[in-house]
Amino acid sequence: MNSLTGLDDYQLIVRALSDRIVEAQTPIRVLDAVKWDDGIREGFLKHKGKKLPAVDRAYYANRPLGFDATAKKQEFQAIERDITRQLGQFNPVGQIMRRMCREYRMVIRMLEARGTEDFGLISQDLYGAASDAFHAGDPTLADLGLMFSDYLNNIDRRGDLEDEPKNLNAKQAVDLLQHRLNKVFGEAEDTIRVFESDGILADAAAGADYIKVRADALFNERDVRALEVHEGLVHVGTTLNGLNQPVCTFLAKGPPSSTVTQEGLAILMEVITFASYPTRLRKLTNRTRTIHMAEEGADFLQVFEFYREQGFDMEVSYSNASRVFRGSTPNGLPFTKDLSYLRGFIMVYNYIQLAVRKGKLEQIPLLFCGKTTLEDMRTLRQLVDEGLVVPPKYLPPQFQDLNALSAWMCFSNFLNHLSLDRIEADYANIL
Template identity: 85%
Template sequence: MNTPDTLDDYQRTVRALSDRIVEAQAPVRILDAVKWDDSIREGFFASGCRELPKVDRSWYEARPLAFDSAAKKEEFQNIERDITRQLGQFSPVGQIMRRMCREYRMVIRMLEARGTADFGLISQELYGAASDAFHAGDPTLADLGLMLSDYLNNIDDRSDLKDEPKTLTAPQAVEMLQRRLDPVFGEGEGVIRVFESDGILADAAAGADYIKIRSDAIFNERDVRALEVHEGLVHVGTTLNGQNQPICTFLAKGPPSSTVTQEGLAILMEVIAFASYPTRLRKLTNRTRAIHMAEEGADFLDVFGFFREQGYDEEECYSNANRVFRGSLPNGLPFTKDLSYLKGFIMVYNYIQLAVRQGKLEHIPLLFCGKTTLEDMRTLRQLVDEGMVAPPRYLPQQFQDLNALSAWMCFSNFLNHLSLDRIEADYANIL
């Protein structure tokens, strides 16, 4: 494996440009910039949950970004210019890095537009919209959300599918998750840390080499298993693999296009590791449906009411509705990042399925090289062959031996050609 001391001139040039991207993006923290503080929640509940949260453009302006947005956009513009000057217009790795620079400039424009209609429009450009189809003539993400909800409703009343009681406190979940991850990432090496944290919206959040558990959250063992797979094996694993890159260090950081791929990969891992479950899937489908509601004109109160109808308590209803409107206005277009889960799952699943169909199995583990994007996978394969990108060091067991995955996808390719409606009619007398 290459080290900084053994790189040739071209590789050193790529490494230097890559490092500049990593450094430039460091202060750009999207979720920190769009989150609402506790005063908004307290005000909403003080109104009896009957008035829109008190968030407008001036509220965001009173909470400036952690960087000079004009200077930061110029910095990314300069990096993009230098990539072309030093690597040429058609360098494959240069094309990836230039796209990243353009995405980060768009992210900054979105954050500049907090509290305006442009915020939601740019969010749709970066993460997509619920009304987007996967391919011409195919169902949309909103259709997928409704379809999955129908399936889940059919099994909702089964007593044998009820969730186990949530009896694990945050400290207990921290200890259990750390114990599960140590054998994967190196026990005693301190490669990955699990700890409690206040102030995060989700139950857990992954960083470069850590997983934060919200200190007031409670869990069951199935929740911890999902966190192990989703946050640990995928999010932390791909980050560490990116950090281990000797040349293309930009793979340690991900713009929005990689968010879709990474979240999709994480959900796929939950499924093939048997770590997912109906309640988890319903959470994802409800997020998609809520975003579609907001795109169609629903406001915060409407979305809050939707989650209440789904059986969530008021704190959960607020938290879920908050995810939809953070960065925007309580009656504005939604922040569409949460579409990444289902959208990414379908896209990554299709990619793996086609890789098996075409006999290109060597492409599949490269999804874990870092914060990858599907559109870059062919280029990444080329860069691995050239020694520019290192294969992933941390790879889930399901992707180390592709035998079972390939067999599953071979059957799946065939099953896609069958008519489920016809099968349902034929099986009517036996099911």
């Protein structure tokens, strides 16, 4: 915890309110609350994927949240009320903290509604829906997913872009990842640790100051590079920058709105460091497409078959399909958190493009000063000027070099104005 020494009376008030938000959100663990246990997977595989997983409203009722939902909502209501009383209605940092309180109350309502239609509807409010447009007249996320799929199918048909073999076991991946992160964060024991874990579904997961790698997973060097930039430079980096905040400690913890920005930053980092690759993009595209399928009425078996048709085995297909319906029922509305990757990427990319076009380069590194949300960026700039927020201590090299980033975005801004359909017609004889 950061020291209170040297803070003035106003900063101490903000810090106390911020600390209350951090403390109040501690027991809320969304992914733990919505995941299905191993028994569901075993039952599904036992029936050879022909019977819907045995998950209904009663299933979640037997898996309590670990906190009193009513009392927790009242706690956030009280914090929100005290923010207004102590800081006023229009105080900028107060507006951010009040929104966080409202968002956490909505998260609790979503978790209370596990196994019902309301769960999916609130999920859409928090994380968005696949049918959402970015701007009036623009393609939706579902359109983007189909467009990406077409591109990837064209690449697949080449047949010569195979993934590198996964020749690194978990221990080798841990050692390599730790070595790479030490170069960025230093080798002090209190910065970032990488270790093996048995208890995770994904290949890797980031915590406050650590990354855990699934003990039975296999990797190649490109995978490790992607983990370095995605989990390390972005997720752990922004957490450490949030923990480094002397006043606005809430920046170390992220509600769903910051998930979209965080995952968008992470995917953008994968792209600009050349750490991403078609198979990785296919995984993100599939998540968007299957969420849209579920929004349109597809059930678990249909999503499972979608993955089977793509050549995945039964266990992987189950794992991928269960991400769509966790927290819901096998024929209910989806949990839409996995839209955050592509949705966040587009939103963050557009934000950086616009910041370059408007000459507001100083705002770009502030994306990393904690678990930020795009709608707060203008306010964060003001809070840095006031001394309430400190700039990020850990910043990826690509965002330290604003000269190169600006040049790239200037080219990108120009190229966006060209018609790809017209170019395709003009280039038909040479491509």
